[in-house]
Amino acid sequence: MSVIASGRTADADSWELRVSTDPVTGDLFTPVDVTAADGSKPWGGGCRGEVPPAQRLNTYFGAADTAPRIFIARVTSDVRAVVVTMSDGTREDLVLHQVPEHQAIRVGVLVYARDLDVHRVDLVDVDGDSLAP
Secondary structure, eight states, rough: EEEEEEETTTOOEEEEEEEEETTOOOEEEEEEEEEOOOSSOOEEEEESSSOOOTTTTEEEEEEEESOOOOEEEEETTTOOOOEEEEEEEEEEEOEEEEEETTEEEEEEEEEEEETOEEOOOEEEEEEEEEEEO
């Protein structure tokens, strides 16, 4: 598995976004692993398979009792931006990472506080126009 992105939350938890391809089936797997500030590894989770071109978006949500929440967005190549609106009204523009060996897919991740929820996800094309998921 290759790490394609990593970061830290405001509470000093760290995370890694990894990718791998099943050598037999060719299925893409994009998990996020969380490490708490105290060094414990409360959990991880992710998406498996391809993103159907007509769908444009494949998502994963995850949470544990004591860790931050995870949102993963896997999008087709015609999507240039993913904007996530949170329950407190803030907006997060996800960084989209190219997936090695899967040029038609890019993936973004948001690791966020347990007291927030994702309220809306907007997709934007290269011209700045909204796309239907």
